[in-house]
Amino acid sequence: MNQPKHLLEVGGRPILERLLGQLAEIEWLDHVYVVTNAKFADRFREFATSWHGPFELTVVDDGTTSDDDKLGAIGDLALVIRQEGIDEDLLVAAGDSIFGVGRLGDFVRLGLAKSAPVTAVVDVGDLEEIKRFSAITPDDEGRIAAFQEKPEQPKSTLAGIALYFYPRSALPLVGRYLEEGNNPDQPGRLVEWMYERTPFYVWHVPGRWYDIGSPETLEQADREFSA
Helix, strand or coil, X not given: CCCCHHHCEECCEEHHHHHHHHHCCCCCCCEEEEXXXXXXXXXXXXXXXXXXXXXXXXXXXXXXXXXXXXXXXXXXXXXXXXXXXXXXXXXXXXXXXXECCCCHHHHHHHHHHHCCCXXXXXXXXXXXXXXXXXXXXXXCCCEEEEEEECCCCCCCXXXXXXXXXXXXXXXXXXXXXXXXXXXXXXXXXXXXHHCCCCCCEEEECCCCEEECCCHHHHHHHHHHHHC
16 A cells, blocks of 8 residues: 555545644644654655645654554654654544544643543444444543453443643653553553553544544545545
8 A cells, every 4th residue: 555544535635634624723723743654754744745734744664664663653753753752741533533523622621630641532332343442441530440451351331532732741651651661552551551651541532433444434434534
């Protein structure tokens, strides 16, 4: 495949462009880093030249060329923090996600108010469906009390998705997680490890959420956004 999934079109616009448009409503954001492998770096740089949003867009090539040398999602996060010298609150979003409604500013406001990490969640409403995701059980204050990565016997239908707020104080934990030899991929693994070491909260996504992980979900999202 010569076209990165994130640049496939939904409703006549690239998936990544839609996500950036939704992130643009967050006044707090002033810089976004798009992390890619070496194969697609030029494609994303070309896309970046056409971006005229309210924040600066930088493409970071992680230098990997295959599954054998890939850094993984958490490894890429650590790379950007280290290479770009990030020492401030950070929002992390998967580039193949689309949200049916906006209000992502509420997500960041929760993280700022709690001064703690936050993960977005959606209720898939089915104990079989949740087995494909991270099953999260929050307490009455919205703090994660239990976490199950792709559980065989899930206790919750709340799925954690790849939209995270990490305050500046939590960034050193990313490096510590990797230094301990933990899985550098599957970003939910970082949440699973971190919630036992620092308060970690959930934010319920309003409306629909699409994880463009298959031709079927791409077609479904394209139908909705085209309409």
